[in-house]
Amino acid sequence: MIYNRCGRSGLKLPALSLGLWQNFGSVDPFENQRTMVRRAFDLGITHFDLANNYGPVPGSAEENFGRLLKTDLAPYRNELVISSKAGYWMWPGPYGEWGSRKYLISSCDASLKRLGLDCLDIFYSHRPDPETPLEETMGALDFIVRSGRAHYVGISNYDHEQTARACAILKELGTPCLIHQPRYNMLDRWAEDHLLDEIGKQQIGCIPFCPLAQGLLTNKYIDGIPAGSRASKVCEMKDSLIHEYNIERVRKLNVIARERGQSMAQMALAWLLKDTRITSALIGASKVSQIEDSLAALNNLVFSTDELARIRGIITS
Ligand code: NDP
Numbered sequence: 001m002i003y004n005r006c007g008r009s010g011l012k013l014p015a016l017s018l019g020l021w022q023n024f025g026s027v028d029p030f031e032n033q034r035t036m037v038r039r040a041f042d043l044g045i046t047h048f049d050l051a052n053n054y055g056p057v058p059g060s061a062e063e064n065f066g067r068l069l070k071t072d073l074a075p076y077r078n079e080l081v082i083s084s085k086a087g088y089w090m091w092p093g094p095y096g097e098w099g100s101r102k103y104l105i106s107s108c109d110a111s112l113k114r115l116g117l118d119c120l121d122i123f124y125s126h127r128p129d130p131e132t133p134l135e136e137t138m139g140a141l142d143f144i145v146r147s148g149r150a151h152y153v154g155i156s157n158y159d160h161e162q163t164a165r166a167c168a169i170l171k172e173l174g175t176p177c178l179i180h181q182p183r184y185n186m187l188d189r190w191a192e193d194h195l196l197d198e199i200g201k202q203q204i205g206c207i208p209f210c211p212l213a214q215g216l217l218t219n220k221y222i223d224g225i226p227a228g229s230r231a232s233k234v235c236e237m238k239d240s241l242i243h244e245y246n247i248e249r250v251r252k253l254n255v256i257a258r259e260r261g262q263s264m265a266q267m268a269l270a271w272l273l274k275d276t277r278i279t280s281a282l283i284g285a286s287k288v289s290q291i292e293d294s295l296a297a298l299n300n301l302v303f304s305t306d307e308l309a310r311i312r313g314i315i316t317s
Pocket residue numbers: 018019020021022023049050126156157181208209210211212213214215216218219220228229230231265282283284285286287289290291293294
């Protein structure tokens with residue numbers, strides 16, 4: 001495993017981290033979750049990313065990971081970086097989502113309880129709140145660190161202006177922003193044009209989510225939607241991502257991946273990690289073999305100028 005420094009902080013993160021958004025809920029087989037988490041950790045993936053609402057049902061991914069922490073990972077707590085977030089809908093009423101101090105602190109406490117932990121390593125504001133003053137949201141993050149509930153804080157889904165302001169407020173409060181978690185992959189490069197410069201300027205870490213575009217940037221959809229795949233279960237993904245225009249681009253990218261001796265997933269991850277502002281790619285998985293396949297991306301992170309130009313031609317077409 002390669003461990004990259006997270007911005008200018010003292011914390012290093014593995015080049016690949018495992019997210020528990022999908023496949024770790026109460027509806028998913030627990031033994032498969034256990035096998036994936038254990039194998040990931042054995043391979044050097046020390047960072048596991050959660051959020052209050054991951055499941056389904058919401059909260060159950062934290063409960064399941066808490067169970068694993070107790071039964072399998074307890075001796076290794078100090079070797080792990082565990083993150084959680086609050087921002088999306090979690091419980092009914094006006095205090096169950098967004099960015100108020102009341103919601104963030106209550107949700108952090110509930111996450112700690114589900115995980116069976118006293119302290120998270122990273123706690124995020126999961127999304128900016130257009131109605132709550134940013135000072136209040138950042139003040140809550142500062143309090144979460146000062147009260148011992150988390151070691152570091154981060155932000156997710158904030159645009160460049162919100163990022164600049166959030167970092168300035170946190171700096172003034174004395175709890176610097178550790179990391180930003182944006183969506184970023186070969187087929188969704190909004191962050192490239194609108195965020196990465198600010199992240200570089202702020203010298204904070206960056207951990208892109210959906211680095212494989214939920215599985216589209218693998219070779220699994222090239223010949224249709226296989227049974228059991230995420231697109232076969234999640235209509236939203238099927239409707240927004242799996243269409244011939246994207247599949248054709250993936251087919252062309254896959255040719256370059258093969259020339260490089262990589263799987264499509266490996267090239268998609270290597271392509272993100274070639275940028276030194278990227279600390280870690282936050283992958284998801286439904287089986288152990290996917291984690292092993294993705295990890296082998298680290299064997300070749302170097303691209304020739306010609307490869308980069310051909311890739312750019314395809315992804316901007
Ligand atoms: P990916 O883009 O890595 O997609 C993961 C999915 O792709 C897997 O579940 C699997 O799907 C398929 N896959 C993964 N590896 C391979 C492989 N090597 N070969 C073939 N198929 C593969 O990430 P996710 O969309 O799962 O998101 C990752 C994490 O990012 C989340 O768990 C969460 O922690 C974070 N996240 C954060 C958000 C935020 O707002 N901050 C929003 C969304 C995610 P299949 O089931 O089809 O096998």
